[in-house]
Amino acid sequence: MRKALLLLAVSLPAVSTAQIPPDVSEFSLSNGIPVISRTVANNEIEGVSLFIIGGSSALSEQTQGLERFALECAVMGSEDYPGPVWRDLMDRTQAQWTSSFNYDYSRYHLKCISEDLAQLLVAFGDCLLNPELDPQALEQVRISTVQDLQDKRTDPDSWVWLVANDAFMPGHTYRKLPDGTEETVSSFTEDDVRTMLDIRIRAGSLLITHAGPTAPEELREILEAAFGDIPAGGQEYPPVGPFTVDADTLVIQQREVPTAYVVVKFNAPPQGHPDLLPFRMALTVIDDLxxxxxxxxxxxxxxxYAGATTYRENWGYMYVSTPEPARACSLMAGVLRGMIDDPVDGGLVEGTIEKSLTRMRLTAASKADQCWMMGSYQISTGDWRNAFTEVENASGITSEELSAVLERWIGNGGWGIIADTTSVNPDRLRPWPLN
Amino acid sequence: MKSLFLLITVALSSAFAAEFQVRQLENGLTVIVSPDHISPVVTICIAVKTGATCETPETNGLAHFYEHMFFKGNEALPDQTAYNRRLGELGILQNGTTYPERVQYFITLGSDEFENGMTFMFDAITSPLFDMEEMEREREVIMNEYQRGLSSPFYNLTMANQEVLFSDAPWRISAIGVPEVIEAAAPPAMHDFQHIYYTPDNSALIIAGDVDYDEAFRLAEEQFSGWEYGGRSNYDSLSMSISIDRDTTVYVDSPTGAGYISVVFEGPSISTDPGDSYPADVWGSYLALMSREFFTDLVTNGPFINIYGSYYTQRFGPSITFAGLIPPDRAEEGLALLLDEIDQLQDIDYYDQEGIQLAKDELHRHRILAEETSYDVAVESIPFWWVVAGSLEYYETYLDSLSAVGMEDIEAFLDEWLTGRPRAAFVMMPLEGEGGR
Structure with a gap:
């Protein structure tokens, strides 16, 4: 539960703009799709990300996973680029597509050589607007997705995160999984896919980010040709409620595993809250600790490791794999409590910020990462510039302020453990208090 | 000051791929510099010609143990606290990886701290402490890494591969090693490894990012010339590790319920048959084309969820692998179809000229896309080629050599490496109730 001290956010130093790249343009397509483009001419590689706002929180129990399934089916071919033509285009261009799906939005990213950019985006746009939806291709996507889900369920390192959800967010809208379940994915029809695409592929739900050598004027023309026909409009998404964990909770799942896997989740400031930046820095320090x-x-x-999410509603988390979960969890909770009770050495905070700065600069060398940074910060904070200024703005934060922000937000924890309870004494496993 | 660089090779790679220069210090250390000023960071990597392939059953896991000890303190930063503090002061992100045929250590930091980063790496590579107390603790850390591997859905398949493909010396493909060796590891074994393999003549220093050639080579010379020449490594004279002497089919239980099939042949070693590696790569790239027979037969119109056929460039364990996910209830059918397809693709008429050209173009584009960032160059690309090929000449001339590959080279490659050669097939599927096969 959020503490009453919510409004006592730390005072951040003046916003620094030193890290903001100067070569970023912003414009909109004729249908209103916003575009953020960084012109980077160090090589002939282009990166373009399309963010589709919605995510699994906008779906129901029965339709969870449909956004991913519909988009994956769409990119199997279109009316103008049916399957064999689409695959031939991929062969010729060696285009690399990556996709990710979360509670609030989905993202498709294209990495390609500059000379192929226009043709690939036009084909991609046609897939989204006029998908072929060949029944055989749909079944291939379904089989592949179900297999992927089965793999995640079997792998304790993946599944422990969802075990923690049982403890941390029962009944919350984020329990609906972006990838869906084996049951929901098995039930989707072609009509479901068409309906989903009709809802999501609307100018008001989309954001495009780009990094690469193509100049803004040329890029605008390319994007207009590819996405200019996407109809206006977009869905209004219901607000996401906070997590309410009434008591420290532990869910144990028995498996024959040689090491236990543990995740604990706890409340974090929501999107847009001034406490989110210092909270995330505090979790980065805890990661080192x-x-x-x-x-x-x-x-x-x-x-x-430890960290905090950047969704509309957020949580902090700590993770460990260990043959001694009772001792490790006790120490892990102690690290968090210790940082709340007793501010850490200032040198540790400075070192953590220095490493974060290196990480941010490293990210700024990859076009895919730049597209992700600009898009995700635009969506989560309303301004892409925050992706570049955040770490530097954190540089004045003191260890006392980090302790204070944790004190304000850390409440009850939701623990998930996968362990072999025939070798690990379950009586020694209990929800360790975090605050 | 007299330059200690012995020879200078200026190696500007093709128009779109990363630029780099190579020099060698008098002590034998190869220094490779690749500037990229897109972001104010630099990655410094040290690649060492060692790994599981250098081990024996009695030392299996020590190359990996050594990698862990690299980060545990040295003469300049004598304990973990001092070491970690320095990481924070310099904003260093660090990691290391142990592969069967190479080990590498790399840091990334702001380019304004480049000189300090070079000192940090020199101290870490030349004077690790191997403190017994630290080793005792790290032993438990490595055992947890080993235990995590046991939980992998692909663990059974990995073990089967190790036992069947590397039957003469399965330890040479297992970087993590075996618990008995991990449990018994002590400082003298670490010093033995250091003495033999951790010498400049058996290593390469790769610097990529926001640096200039002159500054990077000057600092390399200043800081790394004091690393003493060794001349003791036996790496270049090691024998082949892969060995498939008869057709074998192994069924492996699938803990996830997933189906997976692979068929493996021995491939050409880059050290003994480098000329065969170019058609091997073009051929593998052809099989990756989704518009050609291999993909359409097995995926578009077949039972596989995905499929690939490719050559893995290695010195000691080179392989040619066909593999893909498949619904488990179609695994038996899939194996028969894949073996039939492998028979067909040994005929040169299976391939078309346009597709071969497309495959070569694909490899060019792949090089460009794979070397987008200086981190990619310093960590993923150059260390691999420097170690497996023995120098960067192969890497420099790779794209030109691919361009020269013709249909007759593909045919010769098929005749030499697939036709009539023994293969090992692995079928991963649920075997409950069948007692293994």
């Missing part, structure tokens, strides 16, 4: 305490000092794990 977990490594030091659990791995370096106590040799309890190979993998441990």
């Amino acid at each position: 977990l490594w030091q305490v659990l791995r370096t000092d106590n040799a309890l794990t190979y993998a441990t």
Whole structure:
């Protein structure tokens, strides 16, 4: 539950603009689709991301996974680029497509050589507006998606995150999974796909980001040809409610695994809240502390980390795989409580910020990452510039402020553990208080 | 000051791929620099010709253990606290990877700290402490890494591959090693590894990012000339590790319920048959074309969810692999179809000239797309080619050599490496109730 001190956000230093790249243009297509483009001419590689706002939170229990399924089916071919023609185009261009799907939006990213950009985007636009939806291709997508879901369910490293959801967000709209379930994906029809695409592929639901050598004027023409016919409009999405965890909760799933997997989730500031940046910095410091305490000092794990999400409603998380979950969880919770009670050494905070700055600069070298940064920050904060200024703006934050922001937000935790309870004593597993 | 660089190779690669220059220090260290000023960061990587392929059953896992100890302190930063503090001061992101045929260590930091980053890497590579207490703790960390591997859905398949394809020396493909060796590892074994393999003449220093050639080579010379020449590595004289001497089919239980089929042949070694590696790559690229027979027969009109056929460039364990996901209830049918397709593709009429040209174009584009960032160049691309090919000459001339591949080269490659050659087939599917096969 959120604390009453919600309004006592830390005072951030003046906004710095030193890291904002100067070569970014913003414009809209004739149907209103906003475009953010960074002109980068260091090589002949283009990156274009299409963000489709909606996500699984805008779906129902029965339709969870439909947004992903519909989009994946659409990019199997179109009226002007039926399957064999589309595949031939992919062969000739070696275009690399990546996609991701979350609670609030989906994203398709294209990486290609500059000379292929126009043709690929026109074909992609046709897939979205006039998908072929060949029944055989639909079945291929279905089989592949169901297999993917089965793999995730079997892999304890993936599944433990959803076990934690049972503890942290029962009944919340984010329980609906972006990838869907084996049951829902098995039930979708061609009509479901067409209806979904008709709802989502609307100018008001889309955002395009670009990074590459193509100049804004030329890019506008290319994008207009590819996406200019997408109809106006877009869905109004209902607000997402906060997470309410009435008590520290633990869900254990028994499996014959040689090491236990643990995730704990807890409340974090929502999108747009001024506490979100210092909260995320605090979790980055905790990420370093977990490594030091659990791995370096106590040799309890190979993998441990912490962080916070950037959705409309957010959570912080800590993760560990360990053969001694009781001891590791106790230490993990202790790290968090310790940082709340006793501000960490200022040098640790400065070091964490320095590493974050390197990470941000490294991200700015990849066009795919730049497209993601600009798009996701535009969606989650309303201004793409925050992607470049965030770390520097955090540089004045003190360890006392980080403790304070954790104190304000950390409430009850939702713990998920996958362990072999024949070798790990379940009586020693309990929800460890975080605050 | 007299330059300690022995020879200079200026290697500007083709128009769109990453630019780089190569020099060699008197102590044998190869230095490769690739400037890219798109963002103020630099990645420094040290690649070492070692890995599981250098191990014996008694040392299987030590190359990987050594990699962990690289990050545990050295003469300049004598404990973990000092080491971690320095990471924060310099804003360093670090990692290391142990493969069967190479080990590499890499850091990324702001280019304004480049000189300090070079010092950091020199200290870490030349004077690791191998403190016994640190080793005791790290042993448990590595054991947890091993345990995580046991939970992988592909663990059974990995083990089957190891036992069947590398039957003479299965440890040479297993980087993580075996628990008995991990549990017994001690400082003397680490020092032995250091003595033999961690020498400049067995290593390459790769610098990519927001740096200039002159500054990078100057700092490399200043800071790494003091690394003492070794001349003790046996890496270049190791024997082949892969060995398939008869047709074999292995059924492996699938814990996820997924179906997966692979068929593997021995491939040409880049050290003994480098000329065969070019048609091998063009041929694999042809099979990746979704508009051609291999994909349409097996995926578009067949039972596979996906499929590939490709050559994996290695020195000691090169392979030619056909593999794909398939619904488990169609796995038996899929194996028969795949073996039939493999028979067909040994005939040169299976291929068309336009497709071969497309395959060559594909490899050119792949090189461009795979080397987008300086991190890609320093960590993913150059270390691999430097180690497996033994120098960067192969990498420099790779695209030109691909262009020269003709249909007759493909035919010769098929005759040499597929026709009449033994293969190992692996079928992963649920085997419950069948007691394994």
